[in-house]
Amino acid sequence: xxxxxxxxxAAQPMYLLFALGGVLVGTxxxxxxxxxxxxxxxxxxxxxxSLEPTAAxxxxxxxxxxxxxxxxxxxxxxxxxxxxxSIVTALEGNRMAKAGRGAAALATAAVGSFIAGTIATVxxxxxxxxxxxxxxxxxxxxxxxxxxxxxLTVGALLGSSVLRGLASLALGxxxxxxxxxxxxxQQRYTFGSPFLADGIDVVLVAVALFAVGEALYVAxxxxxxxxxxxxxxxxxxxxxxxxxxxxxxxPWLRGTVIGFxxxxxxxxxxDVATFLSYAxxxxxxxxxxxxxxxxxxxxGVAGPEAANNAAAAGVLVPLLxxxxxxxxxxxxxxxxxxxxxxxxxxxxFENDSALVWALIASxxxxxxxxxxxxxxxxxxxxxxxxxxxxxxxxxxxVFAALGAFSVNFTPIDVIILLILGxxxxxxxxxxxxxxxMVVGLIxxxxxxxxxxxxxxxxxxxxxxxxxxxxxxxxYVVLIIIFVLSFWMRKRQSALEAETTADLEDDVxxxxxxxxxxxxxxxxxxxxxxxxxxxxxxxxxGPADPGAAAGVPGARSAHGPDTVSGGAHSGASSTKNxxxxx
Amino acid sequence: xxxxxxxxxxxxxxxxxxxxxxxxxxxxxVISVGVVGFVAGASIQTPPSASDIGPKAFPYLVSGMxxxxxxxxxIQLLRGGTGVPEEGEDVDPNIATDWATVGKLAGFVLLHxxxxxxxxxxxxxxxxxxxxxxxxxxxxxxxxxxxxIVLALVxxxxxxxxxxxxxxAGFLEGFGVFSG
Numbered sequence: 001x002x003x004x005x006x007x008x009x010a011a012q013p014m015y016l017l018f019a020l021g022g023v024l025v026g027t028x029x030x031x032x033x034x035x036x037x038x039x040x041x042x043x044x045x046x047x048x049x050s051l052e053p054t055a056a057x058x059x060x061x062x063x064x065x066x067x068x069x070x071x072x073x074x075x076x077x078x079x080x081x082x083x084x085x086s087i088v089t090a091l092e093g094n095r096m097a098k099a100g101r102g103a104a105a106l107a108t109a110a111v112g113s114f115i116a117g118t119i120a121t122v123x124x125x126x127x128x129x130x131x132x133x134x135x136x137x138x139x140x141x142x143x144x145x146x147x148x149x150x151x152l153t154v155g156a157l158l159g160s161s162v163l164r165g166l167a168s169l170a171l172g173x174x175x176x177x178x179x180x181x182x183x184x185x186q187q188r189y190t191f192g193s194p195f196l197a198d199g200i201d202v203v204l205v206a207v208a209l210f211a212v213g214e215a216l217y218v219a220x221x222x223x224x225x226x227x228x229x230x231x232x233x234x235x236x237x238x239x240x241x242x243x244x245x246x247x248x249x250x251p252w253l254r255g256t257v258i259g260f261x262x263x264x265x266x267x268x269x270x271d272v273a274t275f276l277s278y279a280x281x282x283x284x285x286x287x288x289x290x291x292x293x294x295x296x297x298x299x300g301v302a303g304p305e306a307a308n309n310a311a312a313a314g315v316l317v318p319l320l321x322x323x324x325x326x327x328x329x330x331x332x333x334x335x336x337x338x339x340x341x342x343x344x345x346x347x348x349f350e351n352d353s354a355l356v357w358a359l360i361a362s363x364x365x366x367x368x369x370x371x372x373x374x375x376x377x378x379x380x381x382x383x384x385x386x387x388x389x390x391x392x393x394x395x396x397x398v399f400a401a402l403g404a405f406s407v408n409f410t411p412i413d414v415i416i417l418l419i420l421g422x423x424x425x426x427x428x429x430x431x432x433x434x435x436x437m438v439v440g441l442i443x444x445x446x447x448x449x450x451x452x453x454x455x456x457x458x459x460x461x462x463x464x465x466x467x468x469x470x471x472x473x474x475y476v477v478l479i480i481i482f483v484l485s486f487w488m489r490k491r492q493s494a495l496e497a498e499t500t501a502d503l504e505d506d507v508x509x510x511x512x513x514x515x516x517x518x519x520x521x522x523x524x525x526x527x528x529x530x531x532x533x534x535x536x537x538x539x540x541g542p543a544d545p546g547a548a549a550g551v552p553g554a555r556s557a558h559g560p561d562t563v564s565g566g567a568h569s570g571a572s573s574t575k576n577x578x579x580x581x
Numbered sequence: 582x583x584x585x586x587x588x589x590x591x592x593x594x595x596x597x598x599x600x601x602x603x604x605x606x607x608x609x610x611v612i613s614v615g616v617v618g619f620v621a622g623a624s625i626q627t628p629p630s631a632s633d634i635g636p637k638a639f640p641y642l643v644s645g646m647x648x649x650x651x652x653x654x655x656i657q658l659l660r661g662g663t664g665v666p667e668e669g670e671d672v673d674p675n676i677a678t679d680w681a682t683v684g685k686l687a688g689f690v691l692l693h694x695x696x697x698x699x700x701x702x703x704x705x706x707x708x709x710x711x712x713x714x715x716x717x718x719x720x721x722x723x724x725x726x727x728x729x730i731v732l733a734l735v736x737x738x739x740x741x742x743x744x745x746x747x748x749x750a751g752f753l754e755g756f757g758v759f760s761g
Contacts, residue, residue, distance in 0.1 A: 033670035050744040078670055160665050163653045167611050170646040174614060177643060181636035186626050188640055189618070212690070214669075219682045219717060223673035389671055390717035391728060394710045397686065401693055401709060402736060405702070406746050414694035418687060425683070430604045431664025448639045456633035 003125050006357025009054065010365055015358070018055045022062020023366045027373055029063070030070020031381045033078070034218055035396055037067030038328035038438075039210035041336065043399045045203045046406040048339040054355055058362045060336050064329050065117065065363060068312050069370045072109040072305050073381050076102055077230045092278075092293070092300030097230040099296050106232065107239035108248045108298055109305040110374040116256040116306035117367040120313030123260050125360055128349070132321040135346035140453040141464060143322075145471040147447045149478045150324050155436040157485050164432040172440025175200050182445060183452060200416065201407045202335050202441055208417045209434040210328075211400035213424020215393045220425070222393075227386050236375045247289070248302040251281050255306025262307070263314020263326075265481075270311040270327070272485075275492050277307035313363070320348060320356060323446070328435045331442045605658050612651030618644030685716035701751010702741075703759070707733040734759075 009015060029040045041060050048056050076093035096105040155169035156162045178189045179199025190196040240248070255277045262273040281303040282293045293300055318324045323344035325331035337344045342352055349356055374381070404417035427434050458464030466472055618640055627635040668674065689712035696705035710729040719725050740746040742758040753759040 046740060046746045047744065049746060074670065163650055163657060164664060166646070167608075167650045167654060170643055170650055171611070171614065173643045174618060174640075174647060177640045181625075183633070184628050184636045186628065186636045188625050188636060189621055191621070215713075216683050216686055217667065218669060218671050219686055220678045220680070221672045221674065221676055222679070222682070222717065223671050224718070388719060390714045390719035393717055394713035394719070394729075395732065397690060397713050398706050398710045398732065398736070401690065401706065402702075402740065402748075405697060406740070406748070409747055411694040411697045414690065414697070418690045418694070421690070422687065426603075426607055428667040429678075430607050431666055432607075444643075451639065452633040460634060 002353055002357045003361060005354065006359070006361035007364075009354065009358040010058070010361035015055065015058055015362065016365065018051075018058045019062050019362045019366050020369055022059040023066040023369050023373060024062075025059075026063035026066020026068075027070040027370065027381060028066075028384055030067035031073050031384050032070075032387070032392060033074065034214050034393060036210070036329075037063050038332050038435075039207070039214070040067070041329060041332035042203055042206040042210060043403045045332075045336065045339065045403065048336060049406075053340040053342065054358050056336060056340075057333075057355065057359050060333055061359055061362055062366045064333065065309075065312065065366045066370060066373075067329070068117075068309050069110065069113050069374050070381065072113070072301075072308075073106060073374070073378065074385060076105045076109065076301070077232070077382060078228070078385060092297055092304075095294070095296035096298065096301065097232075097296075101296060101298075102230050103232045103236075103239035104241070104244050104298060105296075105301050106378055107236070107375065108244060108302045110371060110378075111240070112248065112252040112255065112302045112306040113309040113374075114367055114371040115252050116259060117309040117313060117370075118364065119253075119256045120260045120263075120310035121360065121363045121367065124313045124316055124363075127264075128317050128321050128360075131317060132346050132349040135321050136350075138346075138470060139468075140450040140457070141468045142470045142474065143450040144447070144454050144465055145468075145474040146322060146324060147443055147450065149474060149481075150326060150443065151436075151440065151447070152478065153481060153485075154326070154439045156482070161431055164430070165436050168427065168432045168434060169436035169440040172205075172437035173444045175205060175437075176441045176444025177448075182449065195412055195416075200420075201413075202438075204404055204407050204413055204417060205420055205441055206328075206332060206335075206438050207400050207403045208420030209424040209427070209437060211396050211403075212417060212421025213428060213434060215396050215400070216421060216425040217428040218389075218393060220429075222389060227389070229382055229385050232378070232382065236378070239375075244298055247298050251277070251299045251303035252306040254280065255303040255308075256310040258303075259307035259310025260314040263311030264317040265314075270308050270315075272488065273307040273311040274304035275488075275495075277303040279491070279495060320344070320359075321346060323348070325439060325442065328438055331439050334442060601658060601663055604663060605655065608651050608654035608658060610651075611654065612648055615644040615647030615649075615651060618647060682716050686713055689713050689716065697749065701753065702748040703733040703737045703753060704751055706736060 010019065025040060025044075026037055029035045029037060040063050044059070044063070047059060051059070072093065075090035076097050078094075093102075093105040093109065096102060151169055155165040157165070174189075176199070178196055180186070180197065181188055187197065255273075258277045258280070259270070259273040262276065263270065278300055281297075281299040282290070285293060285297065285299060289297060289299070315325075315327050315330050318326055319330045319333060323334065323346075325334045334344055342348070342355070400417060400421070401414055404413045405411065407413050424434055426432075427437075454465060455462070466475060622637055622640045622644060625637045625640065627637055666674070689709050692712070693705045693709040696708060707729040710732055711725050714725045714729070715722065737748060737750065737753065737759050741748040741750065741760055750756070750760045
């Protein structure tokens, strides 16, 4: 079996070192605010000049998985007032930490991530070859359909505003058309400039939007004052009590079951997976435990963290079998493959099977390393969390400049970096998600080629695009996904509003406002009774995509879409959204 | 610290005065990119040999999307639907925009781009780090300076020396470990 051969490669000492390097860097950037795995892979793209493909891909995969673990540490231990309430799932861990249970929260997140990551990687190993075997048979028309799904879900479902996401996507597609047309060699939108003749490099745009845009945006509203990290004490073996284990193992497994399929389908990404897991844990909890939700329930950490990591593995299914990235980090992995001229698509499992299986095997190894790095060695990351912010963001700018300069070794690229970075700054300021732009830029040329091939076959008849049975199914599924997502988004904001309201009541308690005396009973009663109806529909959520997947072709149809930035660290608060797709 | 000047509500989503205008300009830029796409797209040559829809069709499609979405955004903004600024662990939603710092950072990146060739990458990088850290409020200056120099040398060593990325070494030219 090829997986064993993959292990034989990944277990060589040199590749183990590369994997370790990858997961170390990945965890570090996952922990650090303002920097995420997509940006890191973009910044480290110069590695592709000097490393051979297997080594570089293993490093990048390590960063991808590592980023997922690191994010949870930040959301649990970093005490940033007034901000974390935006994502419900990040909140339980933080609440646990404030109540002195931070160690248990960290442990359940790490162990849950490991279990879910490992199970999901097993699923990936078994599912991906079948999807690839199926995908080999589909033609350009079906590809066009899949990519339309990917574009629309990435553009419209990511971020809070549909129009802003689509605008971001369209800007990315526009930049993608600049330079030589690959089929006819005609210049497009180069405005006579030799610098634009080859188009604008993907790495340049990604680094500018993720790194420079982020640094400028944070600088404009930098939170000053000391960085408050909640301390964790005691030996790591005693972090989880027996009861914690008993309460965690079921949410871990449920999170895995929810996360993996959601990762493979276009339903809005890991954010959706973590939310679904959180909602179902909250629904399933009984009695006193239910009342803990919003105040530090361990189930609310265990489930979403597991779902988050399982979704991360799920995202690799459409990436490796169809060449369709559904998150920002997956898009950057695709760029890495492109740098080596390795075509990513259904043929990948046949043509480059050694590389793919080495990559998958390295994910198993990386998961094990990450468990060690995040339990006994979590202290290191807590220190990293305390890096002075001026140094952090100054360093990000230096790395961005390095990445930009090394694209073509010309300072002009650094100036283009700055211009695109300012664009990224305004996009953040005005609520435009940047991830759709990067995905549009990367998928744009592939989409155009497939579209033109489809229309060349049909001799220009656009009806051919929807008349293939598989393509028609894909479009129908797209509509279903949209309806479901909007419905789910409403549920999500209802739940968030409610939890935030609970929290605000709690805060009132603490500060002893006049309402304090009435508060203790109030919020609890509200929380439990109010929640039940709001959440009741959610557990159905995961079942729906599953049912759809029963239709032949539907599963891969979904695949491409899950872009939400979340996949790298869904549960870890807003950081995910930044780099979302 | 957090001296809140503009939005007392503290939600961060309520607009400071003037922001809708900025957003409106941004939406208009989206439309104008689409218009430029149509105008400049007209001059794309379609070779007679092209057997498919040619190189023009897709750019037109994207330009049309930009115009449509941009128009939708303008309408949404005029009806009062403003965007929600991104949140982040290090972002304080309650303080006013610090344009001076943004300007300084952009200035140092620009300066960096002009220094790479004449002075070499390590010096240009050290200047960028030192300037950015200072702009963001790091003190004292000598600690910033030492950090900047150490970081620049380490990066030059790792990327140029070890990984073979051709960063111009500047004054370090001739030291094998620092050149790519």
